[in-house]
Amino acid sequence: MAMFIRIDVNEDVVRDTGVASKLIETCPVKIFAPGADDKSVTVVDDNVDECTLCDLCEQACPDGIKVVKLY
Ligand code: SF4
Numbered sequence: 001m002a003m004f005i006r007i008d009v010n011e012d013v014v015r016d017t018g019v020a021s022k023l024i025e026t027c028p029v030k031i032f033a034p035g036a037d038d039k040s041v042t043v044v045d046d047n048v049d050e051c052t053l054c055d056l057c058e059q060a061c062p063d064g065i066k067v068v069k070l071y
Pocket residue numbers: 007026027028029030031050051052053054055056057058067
């Protein structure tokens with residue numbers, strides 16, 4: 001379980017905006033992985049605390065991804 005960061009994913013927005021593969025490619029520390037189908041993503045819990053707060057995922061999907069600092 002991640003201690004420092006939580007990634008909130010609005011699956012409907014990710015699906016509707018078609019950014020799943022972009023999110024998977026963009027994150028430098030592999031926090032996003034393919035979901036149940038090619039329009040969805042899952043969050044790789046083991047990698048979440050590696051987040052560099054680079055903001056690329058939120059830029060790719062501003063309404064669908066929120067990086068929440070827990071500290
Ligand atoms: S802020 Fe950067 S490192 Fe963190 S989840 Fe988004 S793309 Fe990955």
